[in-house]
Amino acid sequence: MLIEDMERLERTTFSMVSQALTDYASQASQIFSEEIDQPQDIAEDVTREAIEFMGLPQMHMRLYGKVDIKKAVYVFLPQAYPVALMLDAKAEKPSGSGTATIQMSQTSMRVRMFRKKIALDEPGRLPTHINRDGRSLYVVTVFAKYIYDTIGNSHKLRLIRAACLPNGLLQNIYNPSEYDTIWRVGRNAPTLGEDFRVRISFADLSSKASWRVRDIHIPTRAV
Secondary structure, three states, X not given: XXXXXXXXXXXXXXXXXXXXXXXXXXXXXXXXXXXXXXXXXXXXXXXXXXXXXXXXOEOOOOOOOOOOEEEEEEEEOOOEEEEEEEEEEEEEOHHHOOEEEEEHHHOOOEEEEEEOOEEEEEEOOOOOEEEXXXXXXXXXEEEEEEEXXXXXXXXXXXXXXXXXXXXXXXXXXXXXXXXXXXXXXXXXXXHHOOOXXXXXXXXXXXXXXXXXXXXXXXXXXXX
C-alpha cells in the first residue's frame, strides 16, 4: 500500500470511530456518573458500547492483540479495504490528559527517542498488517482516553480525547529519528526489569497531523 493511501485509510477509520464516540458521549457521561466500577473498566465498557451502537461493516474474522477491542472491518475509500481495528480505552484524571501510556505490543512503529540522554530505537511488536484467512488486513490503532474527576462517590466525565497512532508504514513521517519524535518516557522502571513502555504525546502527534487527535466534548446537559 502507498503511504498516502495508508494515511487516508487511517483518517477515514479514525473518523468513524471518533464519530461513534461523539454520538455516545452523553450516554458515556451518564454511565460514568452512575457506575460504581473502576473508571478504567467503565471506559472499556462505554467504548465497546459506542462502537456497537454505531455499527461497523464487520468481517467474520477473529483477531488477537493486547487492546480492549479488536475488530476486522471494511473501510471504503470508496473501494473496500480490510482493516484490523485495534481500539484501546484509557481513563485518567486531568493531570494525565496530555499523554497516553502504551505497550510495545500496541504499536507497529519503532519508538525512537532519548531516555536519560541515551538514544533508543525500540521496535513495536504489532505488525503493520495482519494476514488471516488469505486476506491482508491493514492495522489501524486508536486510543480513546476518558478524562474524569472524582466527586464524592461518583465520577464526572470531562472530556474524551481520541487519537489515531500512525501505522509503522508511516514511520519516516512521524518519528524518523530520536530527534524528531512523538514519544515521551513511559512509566516503567528498566532497573526493575519492567517491560518497556512509552507515552504518546498528543501535542506532538497533533503537530504532525492535527486530525490525529480529536477532543470530544461532553454535551452540557450531561456534564
